[in-house]
Amino acid sequence: MSKKKASAYMIFVSEWQSRSGETNIDKAVKMAAKDWEALDDRAKEEYKLEAKIRNSGLRGRVLDILPPAQQEIKERIGKKEAGIDDATRMTMIEDFCSRPLDEIVNTDFYVVNFNVAVKTKQNAYIPIEVGIVKFSLKEGIQDSYHEFIDGGKTPIGHGYEVKEHMERVHKLPLYDISEYPVTEMAATETQEEHVASLENSIAAFNAFVQAERLPVPEGTDTKRKYVQPLFTLPDLDGLGLTQTSGCLKRMATEVEQVGFYENYEVLDLTYLMFCLYKRVVGKARPMALCMDDFYRVIHSYEPNTNCEYHDTTDTPHCALSRSYRFSYVFLDVLIPVFHIEVTPAHRPKPNPKVEECFLAPMEPRYQVASSSRSRINGRNWSEL
């Protein structure tokens, strides 16, 4: 007997089963019919495409059956990703850190974090919240930007992951999976609205980020001469550089504006800290120590850094809050090193619950004996 072929409807039914809990396939096939009929044409097309992919044996090589416009986008993205690798990104940071100190302390940095609905089986990140903080060593934190991003409809086969991720991490009620594909909050109903909403998000993002462009080192295999740097942490717990970059890519491809993805380069904030420290002090501060500072604050709670929505929830995973806390840690470590005068813009706002937070147990991510004290809550500058 030959292998059974996937059909668009049966893929829908199996998803419907996982949502409804109906285990009897015959019943499910009948009961899901009404929901199937309610889907719009585009949603049905997606199931048909999914069936085509499964039957072609091309899983993981979807490129071959993409429409021509999508192929072109894929090629441009491939070129971008092949052109600048990790070593090049490190060189860009090192080059920056060799500039005159005067220039360094006045440079604006942008720390970016996203929350996603899910990372799909094809490694696409679906962004739903972004938080950006702008600061310089001299002036401290100057501005921030926060937005919920339209996630569109729940990607095929990911309903439960979305729900699980929402409940466990960011608590953003963007999808109501019991009424799939009805969406709430920032998510729109039609593909046209979805694209329009993402275009607005991209425009607002671009308007906020005015980072000084960094030159791409000579000899790098790319046509780009400059990129705008964005900073975030290395990958941990599914967050970090890969996710941030993946979110930019997703937004760019959804609206077919690859330039949005090409324009930015997401760089490692811990490596920037490492290089700046070395530049001024003359000796290296262990990378493990730089990472430890940042990762500890992921698990501490600072209400004054949350977006309005997350201020009402019990989670440390607000995208804006992460950007704020990373920025504060960065400043906390480097301000004394650069001998810069501390202003209120360099420190978190007073928090009535600070004692409570301070006493909350925090699990260390790494065992680094010399850094066991908290850096985010009130400390004495002379300690360093």
Ligand SMILES: [Zn+2]
């Ligand atoms: Zn938030």
